[in-house]
Amino acid sequence: MSDLVIHVTVNGDARPWRIEPGDLLLDVLRREGYWGVKRGCETGECGACAVLLDGEPINSCLMFAAQADGRELLTIEGVAQGEKLHPVQEAFLDHGAVQCGYCTPAMVLCAKALLERSPAPTEAEVREMLSGVLCRCTGYKKPVEAVLAAAKAAPKARGKTARRAAR
Amino acid sequence: MFDRIRAFHRPTTVAQALRLFEAERRRGGRGRFLAGGTDLVVQRDRTLRWLVDLTCLPLGYVRRVHGGWAIGATTHMTEIEHSKPLLALADGILAEAAGTCGSQQIRNMATIGGNLANASPACDLAPPLLALDASVVITGPGGRRAMPLDRFFKGVHRTALNGALLVEIVVPAPPRGKAAWSYQKLGRLQSDIAVVNASAGVVLDGRGFCTRARIALGAVAPTPLRARRAEALLEGRRLDRAAIDAAAERAAAEAKPVSDVRGTAAYRRAMCRVLVTRALEECGHRAGRSL
Numbered sequence: 212m213s214d215l216v217i218h219v220t221v222n223g224d225a226r227p228w229r230i231e232p233g234d235l236l237l238d239v240l241r242r243e244g245y246w247g248v249k250r251g252c253e254t255g256e257c258g259a260c261a262v263l264l265d266g267e268p269i270n271s272c273l274m275f276a277a278q279a280d281g282r283e284l285l286t287i288e289g290v291a292q293g294e295k296l297h298p299v300q301e302a303f304l305d306h307g308a309v310q311c312g313y314c315t316p317a318m319v320l321c322a323k324a325l326l327e328r329s330p331a332p333t334e335a336e337v338r339e340m341l342s343g344v345l346c347r348c349t350g351y352k353k354p355v356e357a358v359l360a361a362a363k364a365a366p367k368a369r370g371k372t373a374r375r376a377a378r
Numbered sequence: 379m380f381d382r383i384r385a386f387h388r389p390t391t392v393a394q395a396l397r398l399f400e401a402e403r404r405r406g407g408r409g410r411f412l413a414g415g416t417d418l419v420v421q422r423d424r425t426l427r428w429l430v431d432l433t434c435l436p437l438g439y440v441r442r443v444h445g446g447w448a449i450g451a452t453t454h455m456t457e458i459e460h461s462k463p464l465l466a467l468a469d470g471i472l473a474e475a476a477g478t479c480g481s482q483q484i485r486n487m488a489t490i491g492g493n494l495a496n497a498s499p500a501c502d503l504a505p506p507l508l509a510l511d512a513s514v515v516i517t518g519p520g521g522r523r524a525m526p527l528d529r530f531f532k533g534v535h536r537t538a539l540n541g542a543l544l545v546e547i548v549v550p551a552p553p554r555g556k557a558a559w560s561y562q563k564l565g566r567l568q569s570d571i572a573v574v575n576a577s578a579g580v581v582l583d584g585r586g587f588c589t590r591a592r593i594a595l596g597a598v599a600p601t602p603l604r605a606r607r608a609e610a611l612l613e614g615r616r617l618d619r620a621a622i623d624a625a626a627e628r629a630a631a632e633a634k635p636v637s638d639v640r641g642t643a644a645y646r647r648a649m650c651r652v653l654v655t656r657a658l659e660e661c662g663h664r665a666g667r668s669l
Binding site: 215231232233234235254255258261264267268269270272273274275277278280321339340342343344 | 379380381382383384385386388412414415416419420426428429431433456480481482483484486487567569
């Protein structure tokens, strides 16, 4: 097999990757140590392998690694800033939204993408977004509450609350 | 899984994509065009030796063209779902159908061209596009040509492409007059592969008579299809309860469903009648008629 070299940015770091033409993105990410990207159904149904590609969620089990050349990827490993968790991660902890944790990285990434696009989502929007990630512990209620809470805690909403309190 | 693929090409122009496809085809071994991968990867075809990736081609667009809209073949479902002109076109049925093509992650990857070229009988975009009289533009060694979408599907996972490339989908402007449209899909969840899907479109005159009717069905035959006899039954008739029931009955009779894991043939035929009824009722309501 002839190897290819692709250049991707993962969690802000430029990475040259030597891959084979038929490699799937999921396999390369895990081989490179991004173990937060989970291997689930490998048919695009469960969403456990979701990562953000230029800010939008995709299933890495359905994408050839070669197609990621020149693109920007975000995995769960890049969501916290050092020791400081992302508000969605904080909310997942506060609301007990994590059970076995296998689907959690994908849920957090999908939620982050949603909140960046739509800072004050409705519950229906949150549920629609989370429907692409299956939780086999069947814990859906807490993640929905967590994402809605993270949206409320975002700086814009906090500003409003502060103004209300000052009045 | 795809460890026997020896070449992965990423052309940036349509001409380059066709040249690479032809060169690989002459070299031998099985290969395919690839876009979002949401069907191709799942099919796990271990005989593939090469791929020509289309995601670098400049084919992601929704553009106004003379007499309608042109949609580039690699436009993602998400883009169609949120496209302002497509939300405004024909009661938004095309955008609505795109919004049911799997989860958000799938819709960020899957393309309109891939959805059609994969030629699944349950293809979500086919019923609305057939109801809208859409055509496809294909380019190959023999040049560039357009063909009506209902001549594009040849069987389960078979199309008229034969090595040519689907580059654009053209949706003509809907006819003038009081037109109304509907998209219906039956699945356990809206994002599932359809058990049955259907679209209808009617143009009504001032007295509520159908001057034009379109009924398109999915997942009830080897290819998505127009229920032409049901359409003929509606045209020239007032859109009322009796006409809707008769057309739905006729459409179900035109279906040739099979049994599979998602439903039996009998269930599909019964649901085909239900979805066509709902589609025509919704058209009626949208056109302001009480049924």
